[in-house]
Amino acid sequence: MSTETEAQVVLRLQGITKRFGPVTANEEVSFDLHRGEVIALLGENGAGKTTLMNILFGQYTADAGEVELFGQPLPPGAPRAALDAGVGMVHQHFTLADNLTVWENIVLGVDHLSTLSLKPRQVKSRIRTLSEQFHLKVDPEAKVGRLTVGERQRVEILKALYRDAKILILDEPTAVLTPQEAKDLFATLEEAIATGLSVIFISHKLHEVMAISHRVLVLRHGKLVAERATHATNREELAALMVGAEVSAPSIESRAPGAPLLSLHQVSTPDQGAAPGLKALDLTLAAGQITGLAGVSGNGQAALSDLLSGLISPTKGELLLAGAPVASWSPRSAIAQGIARIPEDRHKTGTIADFDLTENAILETYASRFSRRGWMDWARARAFTKDLIQTYDVRCPGPDIRIRLLSGGNMQKLILGRVLEEEPQIILANQPVRGLDIGAVNYVHEQLAKARDRGAAVLLISEDLDEIMQLSDVIHVISEGRLSPGFARGSMRPEELGGWMAGNGFDAEAPDAA
């Protein structure tokens, strides 16, 4: 571990401020990163972590402040400068070409693929050396398109190491990994810092931050609110710092289940590209209950969500609503049957960016409620939207502005209002608070709890275990399209759920296990 005074400062941020219109994304952020040090950048979604890194990489120009790399000031707004100076970044969403091999991806952008000076054999042997040294097992000849998510991440890290990165930035690296893969990643990082690399680890997962970092910087609303040496702090303190003491999460009491409103019997759906479909899945959503679905992303959540949304039908098995099997299944029939759907991607699936709030608010109900003999009743639609804006506290200039101008939280409130106004019996909430600030998060959670209290069955899909454990009356884990048994609130510890998330325990459950 580095001692702050002696180790060389490799990166210094000084008074970084960035505003987007009235929103301040970063305010007076300053910190140093030392050689061989891991600092964790901790903060809720929207706290300004990504903006800060984009400034470092020249994607944005800071309104004030400066960046110093290895003692040299970094020219603002120059994307290659940080890369050339030895900063490597592994993004949440990988930037690899599927149709190229691992080694080709690694040299892409460093060397020209077509030049004669490129010596594939040397490149590959260097990659092999690096991958052994840092425990990054991956075949240089493999096509990236065929790799698992964990392997792709290793390629991204190798790419940075191949370029002699001295500073490695990892943006939410474990969001897509199983606990075992995350463990391997940490082993790699240990190795890397031993050789003098410095790491910025961006996360909102407290246990990871505690496990890997030397120092923790907490960002809240764009400001650096705290800096702690990791050994001198604990998860509780960090959690409090991250969300701030002024807002408290709604306390939600457990409820006994009511009648089953929706059941899946041995339902299977086709795989969707790399993401598995459902595999003979049984699930019952009961009235007056929030059912939480935990799991590492890409394990069948999308298939389940698409199924309940009406976008796909089961290829095998049965979908029952209030005990009766459904015949034809489409988004429109799902809505007609009283299923409220809060989609995972509110920008692409939930709203139409260039439509105004009114046009977005009636997207699901225009045909039944705002249209007569083929003519739209815009006056009524507008009045309805005005009510929605009031009732659900959507902060906006009015119903006539395009929805793309709203913040994520307000957009989500409009979607919530749109579906909850119909008094739905069943609610599907897929990642309903992703990217929202803490106030909006609490609002969404309160609304879901309220709907449950009036007797609705809620399915909450989330990758955030804390959210699942806080809200759910019963928790299932999904892994590779299979579902764990339901665990009552409070009967499971996170570590045990983590085991299920890693895929342990399913073979014993599976009826056709060898």
Next chain:
Amino acid sequence: MRLEPIEAPSPARRIVPPALAMAATFLVAAALALIAGGNPFAVFGLILTGAFGSKFALLETLNSATPLIFTGLAIAVAFRAKLWNIGAEAQLYAGAVLTVILGTGALGLPSYLMLPLCALAAMLAGALLLLGPALLKTRLGVDEVVTTLLFNFIFLLFISYLLEGPLKDPMGMGWPKSARLTSEARLPRIVEGLRLHWGFALALTAALLVWVINTRTTLGYEMRAVGQNAEAAGFAGIPVTRVILKTALLSGGLAGLAGFSEVSGLKGALTLDLSPGFGYTGIVVAMLALLHPLGVVVAALFVAAIFVGADSMSRAAGVPSYIADIMLASALLFMVLAILLTKFRVRRD
């Protein structure tokens, strides 16, 4: 250099680039006029008087704008829903053929029945012609740009066959030309003695109707939703496939009307040069109008004025009338660039 999206473009941002695009168009034309040995101001003046300077010129411009309004509307309707109909040319001819089949004496109907019948049949023919590619798109994912574009050539050869064979005018001295429409099947002139026919009024009505459909009807809302974001529309329960098919019928129908209006209002018979590419020029018109149905009327008048004006200018000034084609092409290119600049700002790295 890279492009950064602008979240909320200011009014100036929305007006200045298109205005600059038009200015650039005239600048290019002026340079060409100079090269051709003409005085740019004189050339523009002659184009202007050639298009609007006399009653005759004005009516000629309005007549020329008529088919462009129809095809421009056809394109605007389709493009709004992101259905890339490049086949308005064939759909126009399909409408013309049906008009000729029904209107050359096969039916003995009075004018007030004959004309609506021909118009409806022309719309149906155009609509059905686009339904095929639309079905291929929605069922099999076949790219409609390819199918509609290539079908234009096939269909024109088919028309050529018809005009040499079954539809050939027996009194036509061997020319590939259909028989003439009976007087009951001819669209009358709006004012007796002046060349302007009722097709122009029909085109204006169509533009107004499309505008009403877009803004007031459920179908218009659905078409816009599907065009803007088909994924969100489908998720919300809008029947995306059915909306695309309805859009195709409307778009093809409008293009079919162009054929009806040209044959019945202007030419009186079908020949292979009925349309000098109205189906393609309609794309330019729709783009210049930013796909707005009322804008289509303005854009069609602009395009028609340049063509009509350039014709008369070239006789007077000796500058080739090709300058009209160049003006049109550069207007389109500059406008596409201008549209980009209303939505993005350029940033240097």
